[in-house]
Amino acid sequence: MNNNLITMANQIGGFFKSYPDKEQATKDIxxxxxxxxxxVMRKEIIDYVASSxxxxxxxxxxxxxxxxxxx
Numbered sequence: 001m002n003n004n005l006i007t008m009a010n011q012i013g014g015f016f017k018s019y020p021d022k023e024q025a026t027k028d029i030x031x032x033x034x035x036x037x038x039x040v041m042r043k044e045i046i047d048y049v050a051s052s053x054x055x056x057x058x059x060x061x062x063x064x065x066x067x068x069x070x071x
Contacts, residue, residue: 002044005041005044005045005048006045006048006056006057009029009033009045009057009058009061009065010056010057010058010061012029012032012033012061013029013057013058013060013061013064014058016028016029016032016060017058017060022060025060026060026063026064026067026068027064027068029060029061029064029068030064030065030067030068030069031068033045033064033065033069034069042069045065045069046065046069046070049062049065049066
């Protein structure tokens with residue numbers, strides 16, 4: 001797994017974390033990834049969440065990927 005993807009995903013989550021509506025923030029994290037990340041990067045982060053025993057992603061980012069980031 002590319003650690004840069006984890007860092008980038010957590011940075012995106014950090015931006016949206018201040019949103020008062022946490023569910024909307026979760027959707028917006030996934031929306032940002034869908035809009036700005038190429039499919040290969042999205043697949044890599046989805047695979048990471050699905051298979052990693054040591055998940056280094058923020059909880060909100062992890063939830064966004066699991067719930068809303070589907071190709």
